[in-house]
Amino acid sequence: MGATKSDHFTEKQNELAILTKALGHPARIAIIEYLLKVNTCICGDIVNELPLSQPTVSQHLKELKNAGLIKGNIEGNAICYCINEVGFEKIKVFFTQIDLHLEKRKNECC
Amino acid sequence: MGATKSDHFTEKQNELAILTKALGHPARIAIIEYLLKVNTCICGDIVNELPLSQPTVSQHLKELKNAGLIKGNIEGNAICYCINEVGFEKIKVFFTQIDLHLEKRKNECC
DNA sequence: TTTTTATATTGCAATATTACGATATAGATT
DNA sequence: AATCTATATCGTAATATTGCAATATAAAAA
Numbered sequence: 594m595g596a597t598k599s600d601h602f603t604e605k606q607n608e609l610a611i612l613t614k615a616l617g618h619p620a621r622i623a624i625i626e627y628l629l630k631v632n633t634c635i636c637g638d639i640v641n642e643l644p645l646s647q648p649t650v651s652q653h654l655k656e657l658k659n660a661g662l663i664k665g666n667i668e669g670n671a672i673c674y675c676i677n678e679v680g681f682e683k684i685k686v687f688f689t690q691i692d693l694h695l696e697k698r699k700n701e702c703c
Numbered sequence: 704m705g706a707t708k709s710d711h712f713t714e715k716q717n718e719l720a721i722l723t724k725a726l727g728h729p730a731r732i733a734i735i736e737y738l739l740k741v742n743t744c745i746c747g748d749i750v751n752e753l754p755l756s757q758p759t760v761s762q763h764l765k766e767l768k769n770a771g772l773i774k775g776n777i778e779g780n781a782i783c784y785c786i787n788e789v790g791f792e793k794i795k796v797f798f799t800q801i802d803l804h805l806e807k808r809k810n811e812c813c
Numbered sequence: 814t815t816t817t818t819a820t821a822t823t824g825c826a827a828t829a830t831t832a833c834g835a836t837a838t839a840g841a842t843t
Numbered sequence: 844a845a846t847c848t849a850t851a852t853c854g855t856a857a858t859a860t861t862g863c864a865a866t867a868t869a870a871a872a873a
Binding site: 595596597618645647652669670 | 857860861864865870871
């Protein structure tokens, strides 16, 4: 017990859950919003921006990268981070479908 | 240590993180997808649909409800669940903003 | 080459999540 | 009233997440 039963759900459901889970923390939302504002930045910029230590920021960046929501390219000494559009495109597809469903049956609830 | 430092982030960031976090589990994605398909249902229907026990499903429903993604109305003996559009509207606003940002600077990355 | 700069990783403590059996609650049925 | 049906809650074990100090790594600058 304790571990998520990923085996019992579809690949699509698991993939989407990984993406939304990665966004399920205010620090990671803040990182995404910052990246949208500045386009590209290095880890140190985010450490200066957020009230978190360097290891903690590094860990959040790793999770966002693993989920496919950001990219990181080595640039000499530092690592340049930016938004990965692939991940956001997948999320968009899901929420677009939800919107279609919701518009079809407005207020049709119990 | 261990607890999320919600105090250090904006209300918007925390609110959005609560919504995305609630969707960050395949069982809860599956519940949302099922509700979109059948419009309304009771807890027992979901228990029959998912490979999870009744208490576990009940717990997931509680989290979705607390996040503002579903609603539950007492209907005699049972409880009728359905999508809460308020929560999804909030998520939509965020992702629409992201889309605008991303379109403005396509492939402008490091 | 030593030092500085920038990130990642390790190790660990605190806390949160996931899952379910057992049990409680509450309305419907007999 | 006793029973059935539907759901929630409690208690608990297993696992995952969050956060950071200490340390490792690796390229740049002195």
